[in-house]
Amino acid sequence: xxxxxxxxxxxxxxxxxxxxxxxxxxxxxxxxxxxxxxxxxxxxxxxxxxxxxxxxxxxxxxxxxxxxxxxxxxxxxxxxxxxxxxxxxxxxxxxxxxxxxxxxxxxxxxxxxxxxxxxxxxxxxxxxxxxxxxxxxxxxxxxxxxxxxxxxxxxxxxxxxxxxxxxxxxxxxxxxxxxxxxxxxxxxxxxxxxxxxxxxxxxxxxxxxxxxxxxxxxxxxxxxxxxxxxxxxxxxxxxxxxxxxxxxxxxxxxxxxxxxxxxxxxxxxxxxxxxxxxxxxxxxxxxxxxxxxxxxxxxxxxxxxxxxxxxxxxxxxxxxxxxxxxxxxxxxxxxxxxxxxxxxxxxxxxxxxxxxxxxxxxxxxxxxxxxxxxxxxxxxxxxxxxxxxxxxxxxxxxxxxxxxxxxxxxxxxxxxxxxxxxxxxxxxxxxxxxxxxxxxxxxxxxxxxxxxxxxxxxxxxxxxxxxxxxxxxxxxxxxxxxxxxxxxxxxxxxxxxxxxxxxxxxxxxxxxxxxxxxxxxxxxxxxxxxxxxxxxxxxxxxxxxxxxxxxxxxxxxxxxxxxxxxxxxxxx
Amino acid sequence: xxxxxxxxxxxxxxxxxxxxxxxxxxxxxxxxxxxxxxxxxxxxxxxxxxxxxxxxxxxxxxxxxxxxxxxxxxxxxxxxxxxxxxxxxxxxxxxxxxxxxxxxxxxxxxxxxxxxxxxxxxxxxxxxxxxxxxxxxxxxxxxxxxxxxxxxxxxxxxxxxxxxxxxxxxxxxxxxxxxxxxxxxxxxxxxxxxxxxxxxxxxxxxxxxxxxxxxxxxxxxxxxxxxxxxxxxxxxxxxxxxxxxxxxxxxxxxxxxxxxxxxxxxxxxxxxxxxxxxxxxxxxxxxxxxxxxxxxxxxxxxxxxxxxxxxxxxxxxxxxxxxxxxxxxxxxxxxxxxxxxxxxxxxxxxxxxxxxxxxxxxxxxxxx
Numbered sequence: 001x002x003x004x005x006x007x008x009x010x011x012x013x014x015x016x017x018x019x020x021x022x023x024x025x026x027x028x029x030x031x032x033x034x035x036x037x038x039x040x041x042x043x044x045x046x047x048x049x050x051x052x053x054x055x056x057x058x059x060x061x062x063x064x065x066x067x068x069x070x071x072x073x074x075x076x077x078x079x080x081x082x083x084x085x086x087x088x089x090x091x092x093x094x095x096x097x098x099x100x101x102x103x104x105x106x107x108x109x110x111x112x113x114x115x116x117x118x119x120x121x122x123x124x125x126x127x128x129x130x131x132x133x134x135x136x137x138x139x140x141x142x143x144x145x146x147x148x149x150x151x152x153x154x155x156x157x158x159x160x161x162x163x164x165x166x167x168x169x170x171x172x173x174x175x176x177x178x179x180x181x182x183x184x185x186x187x188x189x190x191x192x193x194x195x196x197x198x199x200x201x202x203x204x205x206x207x208x209x210x211x212x213x214x215x216x217x218x219x220x221x222x223x224x225x226x227x228x229x230x231x232x233x234x235x236x237x238x239x240x241x242x243x244x245x246x247x248x249x250x251x252x253x254x255x256x257x258x259x260x261x262x263x264x265x266x267x268x269x270x271x272x273x274x275x276x277x278x279x280x281x282x283x284x285x286x287x288x289x290x291x292x293x294x295x296x297x298x299x300x301x302x303x304x305x306x307x308x309x310x311x312x313x314x315x316x317x318x319x320x321x322x323x324x325x326x327x328x329x330x331x332x333x334x335x336x337x338x339x340x341x342x343x344x345x346x347x348x349x350x351x352x353x354x355x356x357x358x359x360x361x362x363x364x365x366x367x368x369x370x371x372x373x374x375x376x377x378x379x380x381x382x383x384x385x386x387x388x389x390x391x392x393x394x395x396x397x398x399x400x401x402x403x404x405x406x407x408x409x410x411x412x413x414x415x416x417x418x419x420x421x422x423x424x425x426x427x428x429x430x431x432x433x434x435x436x437x438x439x440x441x442x443x444x445x446x447x448x449x450x451x452x453x454x455x456x457x458x459x460x461x462x463x464x465x466x467x468x469x470x471x472x473x474x475x476x477x478x479x480x481x482x483x484x485x486x487x488x489x490x491x492x493x494x495x496x497x498x499x500x501x502x503x504x505x506x507x508x509x510x511x512x513x514x515x516x517x518x519x520x521x522x523x524x525x526x527x528x529x530x531x532x533x534x535x536x537x538x539x540x541x542x543x544x545x546x547x548x549x550x551x552x553x554x555x556x557x558x559x560x561x562x563x564x565x566x567x568x569x570x571x572x
Numbered sequence: 573x574x575x576x577x578x579x580x581x582x583x584x585x586x587x588x589x590x591x592x593x594x595x596x597x598x599x600x601x602x603x604x605x606x607x608x609x610x611x612x613x614x615x616x617x618x619x620x621x622x623x624x625x626x627x628x629x630x631x632x633x634x635x636x637x638x639x640x641x642x643x644x645x646x647x648x649x650x651x652x653x654x655x656x657x658x659x660x661x662x663x664x665x666x667x668x669x670x671x672x673x674x675x676x677x678x679x680x681x682x683x684x685x686x687x688x689x690x691x692x693x694x695x696x697x698x699x700x701x702x703x704x705x706x707x708x709x710x711x712x713x714x715x716x717x718x719x720x721x722x723x724x725x726x727x728x729x730x731x732x733x734x735x736x737x738x739x740x741x742x743x744x745x746x747x748x749x750x751x752x753x754x755x756x757x758x759x760x761x762x763x764x765x766x767x768x769x770x771x772x773x774x775x776x777x778x779x780x781x782x783x784x785x786x787x788x789x790x791x792x793x794x795x796x797x798x799x800x801x802x803x804x805x806x807x808x809x810x811x812x813x814x815x816x817x818x819x820x821x822x823x824x825x826x827x828x829x830x831x832x833x834x835x836x837x838x839x840x841x842x843x844x845x846x847x848x849x850x851x852x853x854x855x856x857x858x859x860x861x862x863x864x865x866x867x868x869x870x871x872x873x874x875x876x877x878x879x880x881x882x883x884x885x886x887x888x889x890x891x892x893x894x895x896x897x898x899x900x901x902x903x904x905x906x907x908x909x910x911x912x913x914x915x916x917x918x919x920x921x922x923x924x925x926x927x928x929x930x931x932x933x934x935x936x937x938x939x940x
Contacts, residue, residue: 012639469625470658472646474672474723484671488662500793 024478028395031388035406038442042425045407046417049424050267056258067268080252081272087167087239087248088232088276094172095228096221099179102322106180107187109315110305115317118184119488124326126554127175128507128524130237131543132329134531136161136170138336138540139241139328162244170238173326175231179224186220187213192303222287226280233276234414236510237524242532249273250416250510257514262423270417277412283354330547334489336540355541363542365528373437373522374505377444382498384445385452388491390482392453393460394468407450418447419514435517448501455497496557503553507546573601573759574636576622581631583617583783591617593783594631599761599776604753606762608770609780610806616731618780619763623729624648635726645816651720651758652729656736659704665691665715666700670724690718710741711939717749721756728758734769742766746773753915767807771795779803796857799841801932804855811861811899812936813873815854815927817846825927826870829854830893837922846927848850853928858902860924863889863910864917872917875899880912891918 048058056062070077102121106114124132139146140161150156159165190213192471198212236250244253247267256266306312337355339348392403410418426433433439467489472482487494509524516525523546530539574728576599583592592614599605607615611662620626622633624645629800633641640648659668669690673683691697694714696707704712713733720728733749734742750773753760770777771791778788787799798804801812815834819826823838825846836854839846864872875891878898882888889901889910899918910916 010634010637010639013643015644016643305643366744464656464658466654466656466658469623469645470652470654470660471671472625473623473648473650473652474719474731475649475675476671477646480675485660 042421045425046267046421054262054264080247083231084248090168091171092225092228095176098176101223102180103183105315105319107184111306111316124174125177133170133238133241135329135332163246166242171232175228178227180223182220186217226284230277230280236416266420270420333540333543338546348445355537360539363526366521377441378502380445381449381452385449386456389453389456392455410447410450415510419511452497455493459493496561499553499557503550577634579632582629584629594696602757603775606770606774606777606779613780614783615763627680641759650727651725653716653733655732669719690722694718728760801928802935805936813854817850830895832873835922836925851930855926858900861911862919863907872919879915
């Protein structure tokens with residue numbers, strides 16, 4: 001730079017080594033290394049592995065479409081793909097059928113206890129879906145209580161709970177809160193004047209619903225449906241318990257790994273599954289882009305509530321029924337946990353804590369493993385997630401797309417796919433980590449860090465950057481500013497995100513199944529093993545413990561943020 | 573305390589916008605120097621470059637005889653008051669003020685006594701234990717000032733510090749800021765868009781337009797002897813009338829305005845170049861004119877009064893010249909016998925008049 005107009009003999013204050021604030025660059029480099037090594041590299045590796053045959057090294061001459069061709073040649077593959085689409089689409093359908101009326105009732109009808117009902121309706125989203133799933137065996141299985149009643153009094157033979165029906169029921173009931181929360185959000189945001197003007201013009205209730213209300217919230221319904229689809233197509237826990245011989249893509253991946261340790265085939269299946277997710281995500285982008293134009297309302301007036309007593313009664317009963325049905329599996333797990341004998345009767349014939357006592361033998365060390373892994377992974381997620389958020393929000397640099405990608409990917413990639421990616425990258429030298437605690441922790445961090453990121457970057461965006469500038473001007477280094485000003489101010493959001501991270505990791509099954517070893521068996525794996533041995537009682541007892549940990553964690557997080565549960569999970 | 577010198581400072585933002593376009597100025601040690609200009613003129617960008625929060629595209633920033641242009645902000649030893657104060661909401665008033673001292677790793681005793689003195693200086697010793705959110709706007713403002721001054725920075729920067737206060741408090745606080753600044757003897761760079769604030773608080777004012785300095789001067793010079801129609805128009809209220817130079821004698825000029833001849837006193841600087849036969853813009857402040865029922869030789873222009881607004885401390889007359897040009901007058905009392913619709917004469921003193929080139933006519937705003 002030309003030093004124009006500067007008198008001769010002026011000392012140039014050059015920033016010496018100690019004057020430069022290296023801390024920010026060190027953090028930036030660390031973040032970059034973590035993202036590249038543990039996310040970009042494994043996914044890239046998985047991509048390559050899917051194009052070579054098992055046991056072939058990755059090389060140009062070995063490239064082949066063999067693994068993908070099996071989707072045409074193998075009935076197993078073809079079926080799994082069709083099954084995945086079928087159960088995911090039917091889950092979307094039933095989740096919408098449950099979520100939509102509930103959203104309408106909760107936002108438009110003046111029914112009592114809305115706040116409690118909303119929290120209860122959010123529960124299925126919080127509790128690990130596979131824990132609720134196996135209660136369907138108790139209810140609708142061969143010796144299930146409902147199966148028994150239907151047969152005895154109505155003479156109906158229920159189809160097997162294993163397969164399409166079971167998976168659809170369990171997933172729809174777990175994911176319908178997405179539809180409920182997202183649609184309720186936009187229903188309560190919708191401009192009341194639009195409906196009132198339809199009123200004035202003489203439109204009746206049903207016409208109004210059909211021509212004004214539903215079209216206005218259609219983008220939210222679409223977005224919710226796509227969210228459910230992505231969740232369902234990537235879900236491993238439910239089909240692994242209720243699937244039986246009915247393979248879907250995630251269980252097929254598991255089968256390829258556990259049965260043949262064929263990472264190449266697993267990679268290819270993962271890729272196909274991810275393609276569906278990405279397709280759905282692209283669709284969602286288009287849908288939500290439209291939504292932005294619709295929900296913009298300038299009025300602060302609340303939507304008018306229906307106060308007709310008949311509508312209130314019917315609405316309340318319908319809402320309660322939907323919520324009760326969706327909580328049935330979780331209540332069943334709780335009851336089964338405390339029952340010693342329960343087969344074919346409406347109520348357990350003998351209640352005791354025997355199931356919990358049985359856990360002592362096999363479940364204590366998995367419980368400890370889960371807590372240790374979850375704590376370490378949570379701390380790492382919080383540290384990395386908030387630093388990445390800081391980098392993304394506060395720093396201008398050209399590599400931002402890497403962060404955006406790294407943060408978006410785990411939303412698109414099902415847990416089992418991340419498991420496969422890490423196996424391909426670290427299942428062989430030079431970096432052999434398979435079976436260690438490290439690989440589980442890495443997997444957990446990769447999957448959960450984006451949630452901390454979201455929370456922290458939201459808090460950072462709400463925080464005026466002049467606070468940090470003021471600290472810098474007063475002479476504080478970057479590290480001091482981050483520690484004394486930034487961190488304390490975003491702490492509530494970050495801690496809450498950490499609590500949620502911890503609870504979801506305690507209930508994590510899909511990634512763990514791909515990566516665990518006997519030494520690092522987690523509580524969810526222990527539940528899975530109990531189920532394989534048909535030990536439903538202990539499985540329910542352990543599931544109850546998981547649910548309690550999850551609920552306590554979420555409750556603490558909501559208290560910390562002063563927010564309702566429903567606001568933290570997808571409610572707009 | 574040091575001198576601040578800014579040399580040929582340029583800042584281009586991404587996308588090619590030139591926010592600051594070659595700015596030069598000097599702030600002598602201990603003085604309060606104000607950058608005044610409309611929003612988007614580049615004054616805040618200049619301040620942020622001095623702070624090190626933005627890096628200049630070219631040019632230099634000197635503290636004393638040291639070039640700090642590329643030096644990191646946290647090592648510059650400056651104090652800054654932000655528009656929104658930027659008090660740390662999670663710290664007490666005491667901890668806020670102590671922050672800069674703790675960064676400089678001062679002894680606990682010293683921190684305590686210095687914070688005490690700083691709070692005393694701004695008259696808020698009793699608020700030490702409170703949180704910023706428990707203070708009023710004016711109090712927060714003073715804490716921000718105490719926080720910026722407590723560690724004796726080489727330079728104090730104030731970025732529109734009064735813009736978040738209501739009108740009455742603003743007047744009170746600008747007196748307070750001037751008092752505290754003089755008591756601390758801090759070399760100060762002050763940024764504002766409020767011309768009254770700038771005139772009242774500053775030792776020297778620099779008027780900035782489109783990234784360039786239009787005029788640097790003492791407040792009364794900038795107001796009474798604006799260097800251009802642009803400055804005259806931005807600071808205070810102004811009348812501009814087209815005129816024709818008819819006669820030149822030394823520094824004096826005679827100009828023809830709407831058929832009347834008027835004397836303009838000592839024309840220096842740019843004005844000195846005007847010769848007989850040139851067209852020009854005649855400028856005067858609304859409060860520098862008088863209204864009379866009878867014409868005054870070489871001093872008056874006839875007009876018709878269109879509107880009279882009584883504002884309490886002044887009376888505002890909107891008049892129209894025979895050329896249909898509108899002239900605003902602000903008199904401190906009602907003119908006897910002159911009402912809406914009356915014909916009258918605008919009386920102008922030679923020393924209150926200035927002339928500017930016609931080509932500046934396009935730059936000024938109309939219709940005030």
